[in-house]
Amino acid sequence: MTRPVEQLLSQLHARFDTASVLVGDAVDPRYSDDLSGKNGVRPELVLRPRTTAEVAEMLRLCNDIGQRLVVHGGRTGLAGAARVEPGEAVLSLERMTAIEAPDREAATIVAEAGVPLQVVQNAADAAGLLFGVDIGARGTATVGGNVATNAGGIRVLRYGMYRAQVLGLEAVLANGSILTSLKGLPKDNSGYDLNQLFIGSEGTLGVVTRACLRLHPKPATEVNAFCALASLEAAIALLGLLRQRLGPLLSAYEVNFSPLYGAMIAGMQAPAPLPAGAPVYVLAEIQGTESDRDGERFAAVLMQAVEEGVIDDVVVSQSPREFRALWDVREDANRFLFSIEGLVGVDISIPLARMAAFLRDAEVAIRTADRNAEIYVFGHLGDGNLHYQVQTSEPALAYDIVYRGVAAAGGAVSAEHGIGLDKKKWLHLVRSEAEIAAMRRLKAAFDPTNILNPGRIFDAAPR
Amino acid sequence: MTRPVEQLLSQLHARFDTASVLVGDAVDPRYSDDLSGKNGVRPELVLRPRTTAEVAEMLRLCNDIGQRLVVHGGRTGLAGAARVEPGEAVLSLERMTAIEAPDREAATIVAEAGVPLQVVQNAADAAGLLFGVDIGARGTATVGGNVATNAGGIRVLRYGMYRAQVLGLEAVLANGSILTSLKGLPKDNSGYDLNQLFIGSEGTLGVVTRACLRLHPKPATEVNAFCALASLEAAIALLGLLRQRLGPLLSAYEVNFSPLYGAMIAGMQAPAPLPAGAPVYVLAEIQGTESDRDGERFAAVLMQAVEEGVIDDVVVSQSPREFRALWDVREDANRFLFSIEGLVGVDISIPLARMAAFLRDAEVAIRTADRNAEIYVFGHLGDGNLHYQVQTSEPALAYDIVYRGVAAAGGAVSAEHGIGLDKKKWLHLVRSEAEIAAMRRLKAAFDPTNILNPGRIFDAAPR
Structure with missing residues (x-):
């Protein structure tokens, strides 16, 4: 351990308790890796702040000596952004799990970075509202990680990426400066929208500590359908038809190509909704406001597509249980694929x-x-x-x-x-030299010592 | 004229024709001002590039000698960003007016910065699609200015701000570096989304030259209604009711408080839709996919609101002509207010x-x-x-x-x-010192010589 690191540790121990600063054997091996499937190293130091002020203090101390940090949310990333490299300490937001009650009139909710996605979804649901993003890792992935990766998932079609859900952020820069913008206004052109910087920049420009998120009216109806089609062209034609006829009712449109579906259902516990063998399967979902009518409208368009030869076979969910079962088939792709090594x-x-x-x-x-x-x-x-x-x-x-x-x-x-x-x-x-140079400019402007998630997305320019 | 400016002019004249570089008497007085109501100075130099490469070349030359520039789109801004200050040259995008045919399958359109908003709207309409932003200055305001100001307007409720329409941009940095990101992908987390930097930063971080914009399915029905209400509380209650019952059908919700409406209709040529005297008036609009049904649904919710005492009086448009007439009443607020001096x-x-x-x-x-x-x-x-x-x-x-x-x-x-x-x-x-300091960091990173729209939004930090 180098001299500056010893100095950092003594400063950290003087300011924070032992639950906030884990060193050596106190570091659980779970801090090494994310879901990318490659092994990271066990970090020598894990910082676990409870407040934004603590994040700022920790960053300031690390920045002073150039201690590199990797920021941890739920560690469900699939691109290795949270995997620990030699010499890196971990800054985990796992103890920042406060969530406010939703503001029903404004349709917003404020949550700390460590709150799991599913907790946000459930809080919205309990207030008669809906959070627009859903992904398979909902139980573990956190608000901070979702912001940092601009999470997508199954309802981008209707509600947009995570960026579209963010009405405000609180973030801490590498030097400990706190930027707070949590007013939650749908329209605010008072100077630069700094929130955008932290969305999708994978923790390289600052550490997100809180977010004000947009909520939507909870749909009165949710219906989905599972379709077998002869080709990708047919699936694209069906998408166009559903968009044109149902407008914003359409909330998800998922695809599964042969031979994946057949391989999945061979090992699936539940019965398959349709037999294997078609070139393409689609799961389409609608969310509507008229429970007595939306399902019929959806079914009518699907029947038209069958008559026109766009769809070869289709099942439409008739109950919440059947609705859930069709989504389970969709999510079963992950079970099957994670079981194959070295994919x-x-x-x-x-x-x-x-x-x-x-x-x-x-x-x-x-x-x-x-x-x-x-x-x-x-x-x-x-x-x-x-x-x-x-x-x-x-x-x-x-x-x-x-x-x-x-x-x-x-x-x-x-x-x-x-x-x-x-x-x-x-x-x-996919990005030009000029674009990557502009990314480096941003990185150098906000993290000049290159301590935050260094080497993620791109390598720092040679100095 | 200082020595470096003479040098700049000779370089510009050597590279560009006289229609691209206006000097002295060739500068029309219209380049001085925007709609902010205050007088700017007549610029000594106006640059009128025809291509992104020309924008880059002009910026590089200006940046080399520190020539300050104010970037002009349609000059319909209301905050003085385009008003010319002493010593500033104008960079006008007025000759970059190319627009591609919409991509119907992807529902996108690519337009140059000088294209007026209404031209984008009409191109979308002709392709059976809709552009989601509408503002009063549609005939004059341009794509570049709309991006730079993150334009809002009457349908933000449904389609979001201009930011939500931008799928990609081409922009030129102060040093002439061209960033091109016009793929138009709805989902792209391949590195920083640099487009966000240029949206709403009022031309201070770069010059937008082209945009790839999102289009929406064209609604089959548009109906609006003009309502008299007893209070703001009633108007907020009606908004909640319409959102809950109609979901995404609701596309605009405009308000007009007493005594404005009475003062407007006194000088209006067309008949008033409702008598003056109510404390609050609301114009609500729906856009739907079911022409045989949406109007009835809308009317039914409005009638319920009348029965519950939320609305005191209401007219619902029964034809495209009545629909347009109600919008004309809304837009008449500008005629009335622009007629009052010193407001x-x-x-x-x-x-x-x-x-x-x-x-x-x-x-x-x-x-x-x-x-x-x-x-x-x-x-x-x-x-x-x-x-x-x-x-x-x-x-x-x-x-x-x-x-x-x-x-x-x-x-x-x-x-x-x-x-x-x-x-x-x-x-x-409304913005903290830390936030304004972060804005200055961005400005210094992307425009270190401070030539682009200097002093707009904030003053450069003392050096």
Whole structure:
């Protein structure tokens, strides 16, 4: 341990109790990793502030000696942003879990960074409101991590990304300066909107400590349907039809390509909603205000799509239990895919108009490199966001094929998971040198000593 | 003219034609002012690039000698951001008016900075789509100015601010570096979202040259209603009822307080939709997908509100002509108010829960300062955004009373017009020193020579 670190520890111990500053053997191994599947190192120091003022004090002390930090929320990230690298301490927001009662008139809620997503969802629900973001890791992922990664998920189509839910933030800069903007006004052009800086910048520009989040009216009806279709083109046509006929009623539009669905249902405990064998499956959902009518409207459009040959087969949920069961099938993709070791997995955006060509070309190239490769694709088709997995003996080639295909199609190498440590070598495929230089300018302006999540998204410029 | 300016002019003349570089008598007086009502100076130099590359070249040359620039779109701003100050040259985007055909499948459109808002609206409409932002200055205000001011207007309730419409931007930094991000992906977490920097920063961080904008399905029905109510509380209750019963159908919710409506209709050419005398008037609008049913649903909720005593009187539009006529009444507020000289006028956000107390307290304080003062208030109640005008012999006192009241209520000194030159002295009432210091950090990082719209929003820090 170097001299400045010893000095930092003595300053921390003088100011904070032992539950706030974990050192050496007191550090649980769980602080090493996130869900990216790679092993981090066990940090020598874990900071666990309880208040924004404590975050500011800790950052100021670390900044003074250049102690690098990795910021931890629920550690459910999939891009390695929270994985600990040698020499990094952890700043965990896990003890900042206060949440205010929702403001029903303004339709807002204020929560600290460590509050799990599901707690926000439940608080909104109990007040007769809805929080617009939902993701599989809802029980563990936190407000702070959701802000830092601009979380996406299954209802972006209707409510937008996490960015669209943020009406205000409190964040602490590397030097300990606290920026508080929690008024929750839907319209505020009084100077720069600094909140935007911290959304999706993966903890590299500041530490989010609190958020004021937008809530929506709770829908009176939720109905979903599971459809078998002959092609991606048919799934895109169905999306257009549902948008045109149902407008904002449409709240989710998920896709699952063959052979993933067949492989999933082979190991699923619950009965499959439709038999395997179709090239494409879609889960569509509506949320409406007229419980006596929305389901019928939805069913009528689906029946029209069957008659017009767009859909080959369909089941529509008839009860909350059936509604939940169809979502369980969707989420079962994760169970199946996490069970396969060493899977190549990417989270990409592709313009709908170029998606079919991208999928065809990528499959040909991957099978040329490895004729035994299996390709599993599902995702949020309504947003052009696919989770594309390859089981292959040639993982490096597969990554290269997919990401270069994405770039050629005008897509994104990360749609919703972020760049973290694991995808930064591909960032240049989709962002220009001028853009990456501008990101470095921002980083240098807000974290000149480069202590916050260093090396995430991009490496600091040589000095 | 100083030596470096002569040098700049010779470099500009060597590279650009005379239509691109206006000097001295060739500068039309229209370049001096915006709509803020105060006189700027006639600039000695006006730059009129035709392409992004030309913008970059011009900025690079100006940056090299520190020539300050004020960026011009449609010059319809109300906060003085485009008003020319001594020593400033003008960079006008008026010749960058190219617009692509909408991409119907992706529901996006790409337009250059000088394209008027109404041209974007019409292009969307012709493709069976809708652009979500509408403001009174639609015929003149441009894409670039709309981005720079994060324009609001009448449909924020449904579609969000201009920020929510921006899927990508092309912008040029002060040093001539071009950032292009026009892929138009609804989901893209591949590194920092740099677009956010340029939205609402009033041209101080870079010059927007192109935008990729989100379009929405065109509604099959548009119906509006004009209501007389007994109080602000009743208007807020009606807003809650419409939101709960109609969900996303509700697309606008505008308010007009006594005595403004009475004063307006006295000079209006068209017949008044309702007699004067009520304390509050509301214009509510729905946009729906079911032309045979939406109007009935809307009318049924309004009738329920009449029966429950929430609304005192109401007319519902029965034809596109009546629909347009009700909107004309709303927009007539500007005709009436622009006809009064020396009016104190502010654009504020107030949380709905504190709006009644704010209005009462401000009126008492203003009448105490000037018992002959007239107060005219209208605005976008669904967003908590009021345009508050005072006809008074004590304008300085009135500004002070209103802005301090706004700050005390947790509101914003600009909801949608921005800060510009004219409101910066009040910015500190609603933004902390730490926040303003962070804005200066951003400005210094992206425009270190302070050439772009200098002194707008805040003054540069002393060096």
